[in-house]
Amino acid sequence: MAKPEKDSPETRLARLILNLRSQGVSDAGVLNAIETTPRDLFTPDLFQERAWEDSALPIACGQTISQPFIVGLMTQALGVEKRDRVLEIGTGSGYQTTVLSKLSRLVYTVERYRTLMGEAEARFKQLGLTNVITRFGDGGLGWPEQAPFDRILVTAAAPDEPKALLSQLKPTGVLVAPIGKGPVQSLKRYTGDGKGGFVVEALTDVRFVPLLDGVAREL
């Protein structure tokens, strides 16, 4: 029997979007942002075949490009609005950054590996994104010069409550971050109550690479 032809990228993308919907990513704007972000551009050559799979994949520097479902879930939980200035910690491949850039006014993104930052910047340029501002540095410190932010998304696991980042949020802003020291963390949402406090919700369990102190000494 002849081997079935491989599905086209369009078919794979359609299947991915259906999969995200069935897992609870229902926001039309978020789904559209994911649908119009070419994940293959962010995926290393070695894993091109798997670019449209709903799984995290390895990228350079021992890091990962996030699973599309988790990108959808986190972006939806963040509740980004078109006029928002968003801070993202952990640029990685730039995939999540690109999704955020389609939904907000400006995205400030920080990465501690120069190599990853450079590769992500090249992709933003290739995609013609004009609302992404990058910084090589320790994202755990946030970006005080540009604070306060409407939304903050952390895509590496913080050991505990990220106080420095919370202090850079607007009074009614939202921060979403994986929190925990082990291999499995709790995805938490902090919503400012307008009086200096936060409502904290645990959304689901996730597996992220750790948020590390300082910038990487290696490339």
Ligand code: SAH
């Ligand atoms: N959102 C990314 C996934 C990133 S993986 C994507 O869609 O591809 C987490 C990233 O956080 C890694 O690139 C890691 O180097 C970065 N990171 C970890 N600690 C950091 C820190 N303190 N400051 C900035 N980036 C950090």
